[in-house]
Each structure stands twice: as structure tokens, then as C-alpha cells.
Amino acid sequence: MKIIQISHLKKSFQNKIILKDMCLEIEEGECFGCIGPSGAGKTTLVKIMIGQLDADHGKCLVFNEDSRHLSFQAYEKIGLVLDEQGLYERLSVFDNLKLFADLHRIESKRIHEVLKRVDLNEEADKKVFRLSKGMRQRLVLARAILHKPRLLFLDEPTSALDPGSMHLIHELLLELKREKVSIFLTTHNMQEAMLLCDRIGLLYEGCMIEEGRIEDIVEKYHENLDLQIELTNHDILNLNGQKEADKICHYLKEEKVLKIHSNEPTLEDIFKKLTGKRLDV
Structure with a gap:
């Protein structure tokens, strides 16, 4: 089942083109990572999908509904x-969630469950x-x-966080993936993308x-077949697998090889x- 369907989406602000003929489909239970530098259009794309912005042209369907007119039932399946x-700065951690829980008619015990999952249970009474x-x-x-929710939109969720907080959030997102929650993630962190994204x-x-x-x-951009x-x-x-195959075979026949690594390009290299x-610029 396709959770998100985008076809020929375009968006401009004051004659500056932000999104150009965007086409994209995301399946149920999939984590899709939208990777790009600041100003690439990531946040604009998210805001169109959740109905905060209208596109100038094209179509965006979320749960098979037009994102410009999402129903209450659709929004109930979305987390942001x-x-x-x-956040309400003067309210406690618990009370911030209690306001949201009341809107969704959620019992208070669910708040404690979620606070445990994000390791904030001991901070429940602390002011934000x-x-x-x-x-x-x-x-x-x-x-x-x-x-x-069945669909999460995460816009740079770990940007500038300490390693401990980042690790905890990654672990939680991996749990949600196992629960078949669909995730649309924007990031410029390659390690995060490789860990989380399908x-x-x-x-x-x-x-x-x-x-x-x-x-x-x-694999598509691994052209040189460089080996270490x-x-x-x-x-x-550091040898080229195509041009120096005879030399590599020689070392193998002489049993002089301890390790071989393929020097594949990173996503940063490809970008x-x-x-x-x-x-990252």
C-alpha cells in the first residue's frame, strides 16, 4: 500500500523555484530518507505533505487523500x-503531553508508557x-x-544533539520501524540515513x-572498483580491481593477502x- 504519492509537484516563493517537478512514492512501513543540504527544499516538501503549504502545481496524496484537504481521520494517523x-515552556513534561493526550482522548497511562520509551519518565514533573x-x-x-501514528514526519530530528540523545532517538525509530510505522525523514547526516532508511x-x-x-x-556509482x-x-x-587484477591475483596466489576491502563511494562522494x-553546506 502506498502511504504517500507525489506527482509533478512544483513550488515557488517570490519567483524562486523551491521544488521542481517532484515525483515520489513511499510504501507502508517504509523509512524514506530525504537527504540534502540546507535550502534544498526538504522542509518545504514536508510542509506540503502535511497540508501546511499548497503546491503551485502537481498532486500530493497522503493516505490516498489530497494533502491540501486532509481529513481529521488522516491527521490522527500522522505524527510530526x-x-x-x-512546547509549553512553563508547563511540566507530563502536562505538555497531557494537553495533547486530551485532544486525542488518550488515557494518562499512555503518557507514562511513552515517557519511558524516550527515557524521560524521571523528568515528568520538570518544567520544559x-x-x-x-x-x-x-x-x-x-x-x-x-x-x-502510522506515519511519522521527522524534519532533522537529531540535528545538533549530543551522541547520547541521538543514539536514544535512533533506537526508538528502529523500534517504530519494526512496528511497521512509515517514516519520512529529512537529514543531512549520512550515518543516520544508512542506519534508518530503506x-x-x-x-x-x-x-x-x-x-x-x-x-x-x-553500486551504481562504484565505477573504479578500487580495492584496499x-x-x-x-x-x-590501494589497487584498481580492473587495471591491476594480475597484481591482485599474484598476491593471492602467494598467500600474502591478509584483508581486502572494497573502497566504495560514500553518499557524500556521490552527492x-x-x-x-x-x-553539509
């Missing part, structure tokens, strides 16, 4: 982690303005999953310049090859 946290950045982000994620799309200047499974994309070979005397050799730009 966006830049605008929308006293929380660290990592704790605040975990609270936002707790709010996003409180009503057991498929990715590389977004640059409003265009999806490459899309697919990470392994398939890497460690010999038994611990010398390290730079396609755009001439680094991903």
Missing part, C-alpha cells in the same frame, strides 16, 4: 517532529524550560508517537537527483560527484 517544537536540548527533542518525539532520495536545488536503496545507489589490500606484512596497497557541492 518539526523545527517549530511548540529546564530541559536540555536533547531532552526537549525527545519530548517532541514522545508527543509525536503518543497517539500511535530508501533515500538526494535532494538538490528542488530536484530529486537520485533515489533508491542506498546499496543500489552506491592489507598484506601479511601489514603493508597497505559531490552529482552536484559539485558538499552535502
Whole structure:
């Protein structure tokens, strides 16, 4: 079942094109990573999918509904982690979630369950303005999953977090994947994408310049077949598998090879090859 269907989507602001003829489909239970630098159009795309912005042209369906007119039933199946946290600073952690729970007619015991999942149960009575950045982000994620959504939109959910908070959020997202929750993730963190995503799309200047499974994309651009070979005397050799195959065979026949690694391109390498730009700029 297709959770999201986007066809020929276009969006401009003040004559600046933000999204150009975007086409994309995301399956139920899939984690799709939208990867690109700041200004690539990631947040605009998310806002169109959740109905905060209208596209200038094209169609966006979420749960088979037009994103411009999503029903209450559709919104009940969606969880959001966006830049605008929308937390009530003077309320406690628990009371922030209680407000949201009341809107969705959720029992209080569910709040405690979710706080345990994000490791904030001991902070339940603490005022939000006293929380660290990592704790605040975990609270936002707790709010996003409180009503057991089937689709999560995560816009840079671990940006600038400490490694501990990042690891905890990653573990929770992997749990949600096992529960068949669909996830649309925007990030410029390659390690995060490789850990979480079933498929990715590389977004640059409003265009999806490459899309697919990470392994398939890497294989597509692994042109030189470069190998790193460690010999038994611990010398390290960087050889080309096509041009220097005879030399590699010689070391293997002489039983001088300790390890062989394929020097595959990283997603950063591929992005730079396609755009001439680094991903983190």
C-alpha cells in the first residue's frame, strides 16, 4: 500500500523555484530518507505533505487523500517532529503531553508508557524550560508517537544533539520501524540515513537527483572498483580491481593477502560527484 504519492509537484516563493517537478512514492512501513543540504527544499516538501503549504502545481496524496484537504481521520494517523517544537515552556513534561493526550482522548497511562520509551519518565514533573536540548527533542518525539501514528514526519530530528540523545532517538525509530510505522525523514547526516532508511532520495536545488536503496545507489556509482589490500606484512596497497587484477591475483596466489576491502563511494562522494557541492553546506 502506498502511504504517500507525489506527482509533478512544483513550488515557488517570490519567483524562486523551491521544488521542481517532484515525483515520489513511499510504501507502508517504509523509512524514506530525504537527504540534502540546507535550502534544498526538504522542509518545504514536508510542509506540503502535511497540508501546511499548497503546491503551485502537481498532486500530493497522503493516505490516498489530497494533502491540501486532509481529513481529521488522516491527521490522527500522522505524527510530526518539526523545527517549530511548540512546547509549553512553563508547563511540566507530563502536562505538555497531557494537553495533547486530551485532544486525542488518550488515557494518562499512555503518557507514562511513552515517557519511558524516550527515557524521560524521571523528568515528568520538570518544567520544559529546564530541559536540555536533547531532552526537549525527545519530548517532541514522545508527543509525536503518543497517539500511535502510522506515519511519522521527522524534519532533522537529531540535528545538533549530543551522541547520547541521538543514539536514544535512533533506537526508538528502529523500534517504530519494526512496528511497521512509515517514516519520512529529512537529514543531512549520512550515518543516520544508512542506519534508518530503506530508501533515500538526494535532494538538490528542488530536484530529486537520485533515489533508491542506498546499496543500489552506491553500486551504481562504484565505477573504479578500487580495492584496499592489507598484506601479511601489514603493508597497505590501494589497487584498481580492473587495471591491476594480475597484481591482485599474484598476491593471492602467494598467500600474502591478509584483508581486502572494497573502497566504495560514500553518499557524500556521490552527492559531490552529482552536484559539485558538499552535502553539509
